[in-house]
Amino acid sequence: MSAVPLKPEPGTGIGAIGSPADAAEATIAADVRSSTRRRRILLWAARAATLVIVIGGWQLLTSAKIVDPFFWGRPSGIVKQLNDWVHHGTAYGSIWEQIWVTMKEAVLGFVFGVAGGVVIGVLLGQSRFLADVLGPYIKVVNAMPRIVLGSLFTVALGLGVISKVALASVLVFFVVFFNAFQGVREVDRNLLANARVLGASRLAITRHVVLPSALTWIIASLHVAFGLAIIGAIVGEFLGATKGLGLVIASAQNNFNPNGVFGGMFIIALLALTAEGLIGLLERRLLSWRPPSQSEAGAA
Amino acid sequence: MASTFAKRRRVAHRTREGTDAAVRAAQIELAGVTKRFVTPSGSMFTALRDVDLVIGPGQFCAVVGPTGCGKSTTLTMVAGLDRPSAGVVRVGGQAVDGITTGTSFMFQADALLPWKTVLGNVALGPVFRGIPKREAQAQARDWVRRVGLAGFEDHHPHQLSGGMRKRVSLAAALINEPSILLMDEPFGALDVQTKAIMSNELLGLWEQTRPSVIFVTHDLEEAIALADQVVVMTAGPGTVKAVYNIDLPRPRGAVQEIRFEPRFAELLHQIWASLREEVERAYARTAAAATAEGGRS
Numbered sequence: 001m002s003a004v005p006l007k008p009e010p011g012t013g014i015g016a017i018g019s020p021a022d023a024a025e026a027t028i029a030a031d032v033r034s035s036t037r038r039r040r041i042l043l044w045a046a047r048a049a050t051l052v053i054v055i056g057g058w059q060l061l062t063s064a065k066i067v068d069p070f071f072w073g074r075p076s077g078i079v080k081q082l083n084d085w086v087h088h089g090t091a092y093g094s095i096w097e098q099i100w101v102t103m104k105e106a107v108l109g110f111v112f113g114v115a116g117g118v119v120i121g122v123l124l125g126q127s128r129f130l131a132d133v134l135g136p137y138i139k140v141v142n143a144m145p146r147i148v149l150g151s152l153f154t155v156a157l158g159l160g161v162i163s164k165v166a167l168a169s170v171l172v173f174f175v176v177f178f179n180a181f182q183g184v185r186e187v188d189r190n191l192l193a194n195a196r197v198l199g200a201s202r203l204a205i206t207r208h209v210v211l212p213s214a215l216t217w218i219i220a221s222l223h224v225a226f227g228l229a230i231i232g233a234i235v236g237e238f239l240g241a242t243k244g245l246g247l248v249i250a251s252a253q254n255n256f257n258p259n260g261v262f263g264g265m266f267i268i269a270l271l272a273l274t275a276e277g278l279i280g281l282l283e284r285r286l287l288s289w290r291p292p293s294q295s296e297a298g299a300a
Numbered sequence: 301m302a303s304t305f306a307k308r309r310r311v312a313h314r315t316r317e318g319t320d321a322a323v324r325a326a327q328i329e330l331a332g333v334t335k336r337f338v339t340p341s342g343s344m345f346t347a348l349r350d351v352d353l354v355i356g357p358g359q360f361c362a363v364v365g366p367t368g369c370g371k372s373t374t375l376t377m378v379a380g381l382d383r384p385s386a387g388v389v390r391v392g393g394q395a396v397d398g399i400t401t402g403t404s405f406m407f408q409a410d411a412l413l414p415w416k417t418v419l420g421n422v423a424l425g426p427v428f429r430g431i432p433k434r435e436a437q438a439q440a441r442d443w444v445r446r447v448g449l450a451g452f453e454d455h456h457p458h459q460l461s462g463g464m465r466k467r468v469s470l471a472a473a474l475i476n477e478p479s480i481l482l483m484d485e486p487f488g489a490l491d492v493q494t495k496a497i498m499s500n501e502l503l504g505l506w507e508q509t510r511p512s513v514i515f516v517t518h519d520l521e522e523a524i525a526l527a528d529q530v531v532v533m534t535a536g537p538g539t540v541k542a543v544y545n546i547d548l549p550r551p552r553g554a555v556q557e558i559r560f561e562p563r564f565a566e567l568l569h570q571i572w573a574s575l576r577e578e579v580e581r582a583y584a585r586t587a588a589a590a591t592a593e594g595g596r597s
Binding site for chain 2: 188190191193194195196197198199200201204208209212213215287289290291
């Protein structure tokens with residue numbers, strides 16, 4: 001029994017300060033701390049190892065010609081390609097200009113899509129009749145592969161920015177709309193009844209009760225929505241453009257340059273991650289009233 | 301539909317300005333009120349049948365009855381959130397049409413907005429009535445203090461205990477100085493000690509402003525300790541079975557101690573005899589329904 005002094009039975013810590021039980025308590029706390037630290041170091045080491053194995057494996061396999069670098073590219077080639085773009089630009093102007101154009105299209109599409117989705121979602125969510133009338137049509141439109149609209153927009157709106165913004169907006173709109181609609185539907189009946197009894201006008205109920213309540217749902221959709229905005233912009237550029245990352249990737253494909261395709265992908269991924277981070281910040285700011293959830297605390 | 305709603309609201313605002321003093325501590329009257337609901341499967345369900353009830357101005361009326369006897373439905377109709385299928389609800393002599401002005405409602409579940417602070421939640425009433433934000437907040441600050449939550453103004457509801465959240469609800473309900481206070485098992489989810497503290501708090505605040513109260517509860521002892529009048533309802537379809545006047549003197553003092561009075565025990569005994577029949581009938585009915593369900597499957 002005396003071989004395990006570090007684990008006192010519950011209730012043995014009643015003694016005065018400095019008792020053996022307190023000392024044991026402190027040792028346990030220190031143990032927990034150091035094991036948490038050890039776990040974190042292990043975690044980061046494993047992450048780094050994963051990266052090295054995947055990238056290194058790719059490089060080795062292509063060097064050894066087990067995988068054909070002509071089709072699949074190679075990490076060193078991608079780095080060279082990126083370097084080349086940064087220093088000598090692309091066939092359509094500097095790489096920064098391409099990034100700027102694509103981001104402009106994605107962000108504008110995102111803004112229009114979100115605004116439209118929120119406004120119409122909140123309106124329909126509050127009117128049962130309108131929702132019942134338009135419900136089936138919305139389902140049909142949602143079932144269509146809307147990405148095909150890109151062809152239409154390219155023909156109708158030209159090769160410029162507008163056709164890409166239109167495609168990105170359409171993609172974003174539906175995701176945000178459905179979430180806003182559902183969010184409004186899910187508002188607690190008690191909260192609504194209480195606000196009505198307190199004398200709130202319809203506008204005040206929307207502003208103080210419905211919108212903040214639906215915001216949790218709307219913000220959840222924004223994460224997916226920005227990804228879709230970028231997809232809309234890139235696909236639009238694939239279909240026909242004079243500038244943009246999608247065009248750069250498409251021309252790399254036509255020139256049998258897999259490194260160019262991967263390079264473009266890499267840049268887009270960086271942009272998407274940055275945007276995701278910004279949306280995360282916005283989320284924390286707007287939803288700061290929410291109790292910290294257990295899983296978030298665990299992941300931090 | 302939206303426009304009729306807006307119109308109704310405008311009218312409500314006008315009457316509020318005009319008759320504010322007259323509405324104070326209004327009499328509540330239900331005459332022949334029946335309420336039917338259509339169930340999702342399309343059949344008819346009668347929640348209340350021929351309810352006649354008068355609650356005098358400034359009276360504290362507790363409503364007890366078995367589960368599902370339409371107690372909450374009564375409250376929503378007095379508040380104007382719902383309409384009777386037959387009969388009429390009058391408040392201060394006027395038939396209820398649209399939201400009844402000068403009413404506050406306290407629900408069993410918190411009706412606090414989780415994204416607003418304690419102060420923001422309490423200030424909702426004045427803000428909705430169009431009082432400037434600064435003044436609304438000053439009023440709210442005063443009410444937060446009166447329910448004993450000074451220092452918690454900037455907390456969000458999830459940071460408070462159940463009892464503290466009830467205090468916020470109470471302040472939010474009383475800040476409009478309602479002439480009618482409707483309470484639907486407001487302390488049902490609290491533990492016994494917190495419930496007793498909150499009941500005392502409620503009595504203290506009620507005695508200051510004296511609105512007419514309808515207090516729905518399952519707890520007969522709570523009903524007797526608080527109310528002037530205890531209404532026993534029958535198992536659904538609910539109707540008024542009996543009304544008992546509670547002649548315990550006011551101010552009552554601590555609700556925990558009034559239970560030791562001989563008169564309290566007498567009343568409890570008498571009302572419980574009446575209530576027990578209904579509770580047993582409601583229970584037998586659900587049990588029968590459960591066995592019928594089991595037999596069918």
